[in-house]
Amino acid sequence: MSLTTPALAGKLAGLQSSAIRDLLKLTARDDVISLAGGLPDAALMPRERIAVAAEVALRDPAVLQYTESAGWPALREVIAARESAKIGRAVPVAEVFITHGSQQALSLLAEVLLDFGALVIVEDPAYVGALQVFRAAGARIVAVPLDGEGMRIDLLEDLLAAGERPAVVHTVSTFHNPGGVTLAPQRRRRLAELAQAHGFWVIEDDPYGELWFDAPVPAPVASYSPQVIRLSSVSKILSPALRVGWLIAPEKVCRAVELLKQGADLCGSALTQQITATLLTDTDWLATHVDSIRTTYGTRARALTTALRTTFADRLHCTDPTGGMFIWAEFLDNTDTSTLLPTALESGVAYVPGAAFAFADTTPNTLRLCFTTSDEATLAEAVARLVKAASA
Numbered sequence: 001m002s003l004t005t006p007a008l009a010g011k012l013a014g015l016q017s018s019a020i021r022d023l024l025k026l027t028a029r030d031d032v033i034s035l036a037g038g039l040p041d042a043a044l045m046p047r048e049r050i051a052v053a054a055e056v057a058l059r060d061p062a063v064l065q066y067t068e069s070a071g072w073p074a075l076r077e078v079i080a081a082r083e084s085a086k087i088g089r090a091v092p093v094a095e096v097f098i099t100h101g102s103q104q105a106l107s108l109l110a111e112v113l114l115d116f117g118a119l120v121i122v123e124d125p126a127y128v129g130a131l132q133v134f135r136a137a138g139a140r141i142v143a144v145p146l147d148g149e150g151m152r153i154d155l156l157e158d159l160l161a162a163g164e165r166p167a168v169v170h171t172v173s174t175f176h177n178p179g180g181v182t183l184a185p186q187r188r189r190r191l192a193e194l195a196q197a198h199g200f201w202v203i204e205d206d207p208y209g210e211l212w213f214d215a216p217v218p219a220p221v222a223s224y225s226p227q228v229i230r231l232s233s234v235s236k237i238l239s240p241a242l243r244v245g246w247l248i249a250p251e252k253v254c255r256a257v258e259l260l261k262q263g264a265d266l267c268g269s270a271l272t273q274q275i276t277a278t279l280l281t282d283t284d285w286l287a288t289h290v291d292s293i294r295t296t297y298g299t300r301a302r303a304l305t306t307a308l309r310t311t312f313a314d315r316l317h318c319t320d321p322t323g324g325m326f327i328w329a330e331f332l333d334n335t336d337t338s339t340l341l342p343t344a345l346e347s348g349v350a351y352v353p354g355a356a357f358a359f360a361d362t363t364p365n366t367l368r369l370c371f372t373t374s375d376e377a378t379l380a381e382a383v384a385r386l387v388k389a390a391s392a
């Protein structure tokens with residue numbers, strides 16, 4: 001009898017593992033300072049506070065039970081109140097849907113909003129987790145470049161004028177991953193206007209907005225139109241292990257997401273959602289906690305930019321982060337960062353070449369540096385190793 005190997009679904013053709021995830025495996029060596037991973041600092045995660053909240057939560061047997069697919073009611077209420085304050089309108093609980101991190105929100109939304117072949121507009125460089133989701137959904141993807149003020153909305157307008165009809169525009173509006181930049185207020189308003197005029201959804205993917213250093217961030221794109229679906233999570237302010245994210249969307253979208261969530265995993269964890277609700281409602285504690293993350297990341301970001309500028313002078317341009325976790329840098333002398341990487345690893349420093357985030361043509365001389373998990377002295381050492389590698 002001949003054996004015929006069953007096939008995988010055709011839509012998986014062309015899907016690749018994230019280059020960054022593959023790279024992270026190589027950089028997890030003790031002798032390498034890794035500025036490659038996009039991880040929040042585990043030392044700043046409130047382990048003791050989480051343990052106390054868990055202890056209290058576990059007194060209620062319901063936290064160990066299945067819960068509603070749309071989320072643990074107490075958490076949905078807290079998120080509704082917090083998002084109402086951010087968006088500047090009363091967000092009803094029915095428009096709050098809790099997901100397994102904001103990544104699951106992206107994945108469920110892709111299924112809900114995209115027919116096969118539908119057009120999705122992303123930013124270039126792009127958040128690779130979004131690219132993976134949109135590719136898996138069989139979308140046609142077009143990228144619009146970023147500049148210092150976020151997505152080039154003028155170029156999006158050109159695409160619309162040329163007859164392109166996106167179903168979705170995806171933007172990491174604040175402290176972009178990987179670009180580090182924030183969408184300017186007038187561009188936020190214009191993007192929302194375009195969504196209304198041309199009938200597309202905007203997914204405002206905002207997991208970093210709380211991590212501002214000196215000044216709070218502009219009003220969300222979602223504050224300008226209900227056609228903007230907002231995504232966020234507690235991964236960067238509490239812990240990614242809670243796997244608590246959410247989307248804010250019109251009820252009909254939430255109801256469709258609910259059907260798919262039932263098929264995906266029935267529901268999230270009532271336990272981690274109750275822990276999250278407790279921590280988010282302890283507002284005095286939360287303010288102090290988030291403030292200390294901001295201060296630490298701000299100090300590290302400044303240390304890294306200062307070291308880069310002092311060491312590389314005119315050879316490298318880098319963004320001035322005002323929040324978030326990343327610096328985007330560009331060699332001005334044609335150094336190819338993919339080619340440089342093996343030498344950099346040998347010298348004991350890791351970063352992600354910009355090519356890993358590029359959608360279309362890329363400038364091969366860009367790189368993303370994450371400043372969250374190393375102290376100032378380690379960051380200075382990382383830059384010293386990088387310049388050694390780049391001068392070899």
Ligand code: PMP
Nearest residue numbers: 101102103127172177233235245
């Ligand atoms: N969106 C963006 C832009 C991200 O960078 C990330 C992860 N780093 C996510 C979404 C997903 O994060 P989480 O699922 O932990 O909320």
